[in-house]
Amino acid sequence: MQFGLSESQEILKDSARKFFAGECPISEVRRLMETETAYDPDLWWKLAEQGYTGIIFPEEYGGVGLGKVELILMLEEAGRALLPGPLFSTVALAGAVLDAVGTAEQKRKYLTPICRGEARSTLAMLEAAASWDPKDAQIEVLNGKLTGEKLFVPDALVADAIVVVARNGVFVADAKDSGIKTAAMPAMDLTRKLYSVRFDSVPAEKLGNADGLAKGLDVATAALVGEMVGGMQRTLDTTVEYAKTRKQFGKPIGAFQAVQHQCADMYLETESSRSAVYYAAWALQENAPDAAVAVSIAKMYASDACRTVGNRGIQIHGGMGFTWENDLHLYYRRAKASETALGDATFHRERIARLVIDAGAAAAQGA
Missing domain, CATH: 1.20.140.10 (Butyryl-CoA Dehydrogenase, subunit A, domain 3)
Structure with missing residues (x-):
């Protein structure tokens, strides 16, 4: 490996720093963290225009097709700016899992709107046991219906799809389904909103390869x-x-x-x-x-x-x-x-x- 960044990676890092400094100064961070969701549609579209919402996803799904190092460089600058909103939960959480688990057709269905900036998503993993080990998940999908509760789900209120880690696989549910009840939870980080999400017989699509x-x-x-x-x-x-x-x-x-x-x-x-x-x-x-x-x-x-x-x-x-x-x-x-x-x-x-x-x-x- 090269023990240093390439010229293109340095350019990406520098342009990301300038973008976040210009579009999301700390005054804007403070404004957004006082809102209910810390989400700004205008800022989201600007992120999509920069290609950040599809930075690591294949070009066939509308992404930029860059590597994991480029993702880390972009998010390093987002962290420096204390970027609020659903970029991390959509791209790095739900998006990374969709890319790793979904079939080609499922990736086309869920990743393409993310890359275009038309949709947001999140990952629901934690339950009452508060374990980050997927093997400890207790929620199950029976007969295509999801019932149970997930806790500390980031940006659930603005998500269009929720990727759910269950005992019997990884599933995707429509966040706008009437069987989903979302409630705000206290959060240490005021710029990243957390929610409890209760599913009541919600239709869920199983993703291809849980491995x-x-x-x-x-x-x-x-x-x-x-x-x-x-x-x-x-x-x-x-x-x-x-x-x-x-x-x-x-x-x-x-x-x-x-x-x-x-x-x-x-x-x-x-x-x-x-x-x-x-x-x-x-x-x-x-x-x-x-x-x-x-x-x-x-x-x-x-x-x-x-x-x-x-x-x-x-x-x-x-x-x-x-x-x-x-x-x-x-x-x-x-x-x-x-x-x-x-x-x-x-x-x-x-x-x-x-x-x-x-x-x-x-x-x-x-x-």
Whole structure:
């Protein structure tokens, strides 16, 4: 692999940064997070025009056909801008699972309108047990009807289709069906709305190959880490700038070694997370044998790092870091929400153990 971005990838990253800075400044983020859904149709169409809603999907379905690394680069800049709304839930969550699990006809049916910006979707996975392991799903589809409840479903109120992980497969339900009841749930991240979704005999279409679910969730997890890295980078940049300008005892606080150490640790954790997720994205793109492990390593590290970067950023800002007017707490909220989404550090440590240690033991026994 190349230990650096190609020219086209650098251009994509730079153009994404400029786009999000221009179309979604922090004032717009604050406006949208005060709304019921944090969704702006005009912004959504602009995202579609840029090709972001179809960035990783094949051209035959109306997508751009780029790779997993490009997805991570785009979402890194979205995380830096604290982009609200359903882009992540539509493209990285539901879209990645549809792409990994659906048949060609199902992809044409569900991915094409997403790529065109005509539809939004989301993934319903968590239940009362709060497990991110698909094997723990209890909801079932019987005779083509879905009954049960899913919790903490992002952007469900603006979704047109809901991808549901069930005990007996992966299904798609029409989000506008009269048998679906959606209720808002409290969320740490004010820019990403969460809902409980209750299904009452809702017709559901079974997707083709449930064996691809793990790959789809790996893509979603890597995408989430990319977004987390963007948030960490913005927190670091904001904190360093503040340390250069805030004066105490007649000099900038950045001149004090204790503050420098905090900033150095923030930089270390941000860059380490970035390196981990770039490799994970490359491994997924190339179908490397260690792709699943690489994804869990990236999420495990970033789950801890995003929290500590936020902690240090707020500490260096002092009392200013806790005020509503300061933007830092918004990034900290996103970091705390992302820390547990798609599995926290403990979940992924256990997954790494299963993938590496248990698999190695099984291979040794087979030999």
